[in-house]
Amino acid sequence: MRISIIGSGYVGLVSGACFAELGHRVLCVDNNRKKITSLKKGIIPIYEPGLDKLIASNIKKKRLGFSSSIKEAVQKSEIIFIAVGTPALENGEADLTYIENVARNIALNMDGYRLIVEKSTVPVETGEWVKKTISTHIRHKTEFDVASNPEFLREGVAINDFMQPDRIVIGVESKRAKDLLLKLYKPLKAPVVVTNIKSAELIKHASNSFLAAKISFINALSRICDRVGADVIEVARGIGLDKRIGLDFLKAGIGYGGSCFPKDLDAFINISSKLGYDFKFLKATKEINDEQKEYVLQKIKDALWIIKDKTIGVLGLAFKPDTDDIRNSPALDIITSLKREGAKIKVYDPRAQAKSREILEKVQFCRNPYELSRGCDCLLVITEWEEFKKLDFSRIKKQMRLPLVVDARNIYSPEKLKQLGFQYVGIGHR
Ligand code: NAD
Ligand code: UGA
Numbered sequence: 001m002r003i004s005i006i007g008s009g010y011v012g013l014v015s016g017a018c019f020a021e022l023g024h025r026v027l028c029v030d031n032n033r034k035k036i037t038s039l040k041k042g043i044i045p046i047y048e049p050g051l052d053k054l055i056a057s058n059i060k061k062k063r064l065g066f067s068s069s070i071k072e073a074v075q076k077s078e079i080i081f082i083a084v085g086t087p088a089l090e091n092g093e094a095d096l097t098y099i100e101n102v103a104r105n106i107a108l109n110m111d112g113y114r115l116i117v118e119k120s121t122v123p124v125e126t127g128e129w130v131k132k133t134i135s136t137h138i139r140h141k142t143e144f145d146v147a148s149n150p151e152f153l154r155e156g157v158a159i160n161d162f163m164q165p166d167r168i169v170i171g172v173e174s175k176r177a178k179d180l181l182l183k184l185y186k187p188l189k190a191p192v193v194v195t196n197i198k199s200a201e202l203i204k205h206a207s208n209s210f211l212a213a214k215i216s217f218i219n220a221l222s223r224i225c226d227r228v229g230a231d232v233i234e235v236a237r238g239i240g241l242d243k244r245i246g247l248d249f250l251k252a253g254i255g256y257g258g259s260c261f262p263k264d265l266d267a268f269i270n271i272s273s274k275l276g277y278d279f280k281f282l283k284a285t286k287e288i289n290d291e292q293k294e295y296v297l298q299k300i301k302d303a304l305w306i307i308k309d310k311t312i313g314v315l316g317l318a319f320k321p322d323t324d325d326i327r328n329s330p331a332l333d334i335i336t337s338l339k340r341e342g343a344k345i346k347v348y349d350p351r352a353q354a355k356s357r358e359i360l361e362k363v364q365f366c367r368n369p370y371e372l373s374r375g376c377d378c379l380l381v382i383t384e385w386e387e388f389k390k391l392d393f394s395r396i397k398k399q400m401r402l403p404l405v406v407d408a409r410n411i412y413s414p415e416k417l418k419q420l421g422f423q424y425v426g427i428g429h430r
Contacts, residue, residue: 001024001025001078001079001180001183001184002024002025002027002076002077002078002079003019003024003025003026003027003077003078003079003080003081003184004026004027004028004029004073004074004076004077004079004080004081005019005026005027005028005029005080005081005083005119006029006030006070006073006080006081006082006083006084006102006106007029007030007082007083007084007085007098007102007120008028008029008030008032008035008036008039008066008083009030009046009083009084009085010046010048010155010158010259010325011083011119011120011151011153012028012030012081012083012084012119013028013039013044013046013048013051013055014048014051014153014158014159014162015081015083015119015151015153015162016028016064017051017054017055017058017064017159018054018159018162018163019184020058020061020063020064021054021057021058021063021163022187022188023063023187024063024184025062025063026058026063026064026065027065027066027067027072027073027076027077028064028065028066028067029066029067029068029069029070029072029073030066030068031068032068033068036066036067036068039055039066040066042055042056042059046323046324046325047323047324047351048155048156048158048159048322048323049156049157049159049322050159051158051159054159070102070105070106070109071105071109073106074106074109074110074114075109077114078113078114078115078180079114079115079117079180079181079184080106080114080115080116080117081117081119081149082099082102082103082116082117082118082119082120082130083119083120083151084098084099084101084102084120085098085120085259086098086099086120086121086122086263086267087259087263088262088263088266088267091270092266092267092269092270093266093267093270093271094121094122094123094263094267094270094271096122096123096126096129098120099118099120099122099126099130100129100133103116103129103130103133103134103137104133104134104137106134107133107134107135107136107137107138107139108137108138108139110134110138110139110140110142110144111139111140111142112140112142113142113143113144113145113176114142114144114145115144115145115146115147115176115177115180115181116130116134116144116145116146116147117146117147117148117149117181118130118146118147118148118149118150118201119149119150119151121150121151121204121205121208121260121264121267122148122201122204123201123205123267123268123270123271124198124201124202124205124271125198125201125271126201127146127147127148127171127197127198127201128197130146131146134146145172145173145174145176145177146173146177146197147170147171147172147173147177147181147197147200148169148170148171148172148197148200148201148204149168149169149170149171149181149200150169150200150201150203150204150207151204152165152166152167152169152204152207153165155258155320155322155323155325156320156321156322156323157322163188164188164190165188165190166190166191167190167191167192167193168185168188168190168191168192168193169192169193169195169200169203169204170182170185170192170193170194170195170200171194171195171196171197171198171199171200171201171203172194172195172196172197173196173197178194204264205264205267205268205271206268208260208261208264208265208268209264209265209268209282209285211249211261212256212261212264212265212285212286212289213281213282213285214248214249214250215249215250215251215255215256215261215289216255216256216284216285216286216288216289216292217250218232218236218249218250218251218252219252219253219255219288219289219292219427220288221235221236221252221428222252222427222428222429223295223428224428225428225429226427226428226430229430230428231428231429231430232252232410232427232428232429233252233410233428233429235428236250236251236252251409251410252410252427252428252429253292253384253408253409253410253427254292254293254296254330254334254382254408254409254427255288255289255290255292255293255330256289257319257320257327257328257329257330258319258320258325258327258328258329259319259325259327259328262286262289262328263328265282265285265286266286268282269282269283269286293330293333293334293337295427296334296380296406296408296427297334297337297338299406299425299427300312300338300378300380300406300425301341302425303378303404303406303423303425304377304378304402304404307338307341307342307343308341308342308343309342309343309344310343310344310377310378311343311344311345311346311375311376311377311378311401312338312343312344312345312346312376312377312378312379312380313346313347313348313366313369313372313373313376313378313379313380314331314334314335314345314346314347314348314363314372314380314382315348315349315369315372315379315380315381315382315383315385315388316331316348316349316352316381316382316383316384316385316388316409317329317331317332317347317349317352317353317356317360317382317383318331318349318351318352318383318385319331319383320383320384321383321384321385321386322351322385323351323352324351324352324354324355325352325355326352326355326356326359329352329382329383330382330408331347331349331382331383332359332360334380334382334408335347335360335363339362339363344364345362345363345364346363346364346365346366346372346376347360347363347364347365347366347372348365348366348367348368348369348371348372349383349385350385350387352383353365369387369388369391369396370392370395370396370399373396373399373400374399374400375399375400375401376399376400376401376402377400377401377402377404378402378404378405378406379396379400379404379405379406380406380408381405381406381407381408381409381411381412382408382409383409384409384411388411389411389412393416393417393420393422394420397420397421397422402423403420403421403422403423404422404423404425405417405422405423405424405425406425407424407425407426407427407429408427409427410426410427410428410429412424412426414426414429414430
């Protein structure tokens, strides 16, 4: 099938490359011309494991192309996915400017039936607005359908998540739209949930909110564990083995970050309030998450007493491992707070250094964890990269001024580090 994807970011590029791998002919479009020029040269603007190879092989098979023209996309495809960003406005509301802009441009170029699919995460009832926008701007009277097909991939494991999804959700209002999407996804042998558009939109916000709530629940529990000397890792396993609860998303730490959970919770709280419902449950989830960063900061203060002029080595800048994405990364907030208190900051991340250099000022970027630990009063782990789990702590101890490890992801064994002479501070884990 011939499809286009408007918006070639984390979701657009991964979906485009995967649809091409399934045998479809895909055009990935973006209004960032620099990005499109790079992609045409085979330069991938993001780090996502396996994506470079998947893109290269599908370009070679002539199933994947790039363009900055929505007109070309509309001419060449029957199905057009919208995968542009839907960031949060100041008040938490989702900014749907890019969605509206793309919908208008699609309408202006349509000369026959097209299926326009929301892939971006949007508040419930956005589909109604997309339909209205297209009807208003369409030049040649023709039939069209709007559908919602939310994406559930996670960065770092995006290709696997796309190719082996737990489920595919399609929100449709016509048989034609349903049949087109079922045919498109047929090669993926996953359960398909067919709903109306509003239910599909809600499923996406509800999924992210529920996952975020699981994280806040375990982070709240970590606070109780700290008070009584219980271990949050054991508690999580003990509750998570109950299949009704599940082990996933029960890792306590510094709280969730990234480009999705924080903004999607804000957007869901906002749209619920507009619909006349005060979603207190989500407000609590968000509040606990915000507090968790303060909690880690307090732990550093409790260990060091005075932060001013102390050197803190931050391991990890990405919001999670296996990505270079630093959008809403807890690392950035905690670095800002530590700098405000007068700390000297050294940082190291295996993949997110380049993007961090664009926004982090007055920090020392290091080439590896050993260079980072030299002269530090505290080693602070923010991202659980595999590389950090295998460090030579005997070597690190010799280099640090004070042997203190604040493990904001609970990746180390407290006993082992204590045996080596470190002071170990975990999150509900000691
Ligand atoms: P992104 O910022 O990485 O990519 C968005 C792209 O859209 C950018 O390259 C931008 O230049 C382009 N764009 C903006 N306006 C455009 C226009 N008018 N015409 C053409 N291109 C335009 O964002 P992302 O992380 O890929 O997220 C996209 C959407 O998918 C969001 O709604 C997000 O919530 C959702 N989502 C993201 C993930 C994820 O893991 N990142 C997972 C599931 C869903
Ligand atoms: C999340 C969802 O998992 C995806 O299903 C969804 O498609 C995506 O958002 C989206 O809508 O954009 P992502 O943000 O890429 O994916 O990464 P996650 O693995 O969900 O992690 C999100 C944050 O939660 C990270 O900061 C991570 O460190 C944190 N987290 C995750 C925890 O603190 N504890 C956990 O147990 C799991």
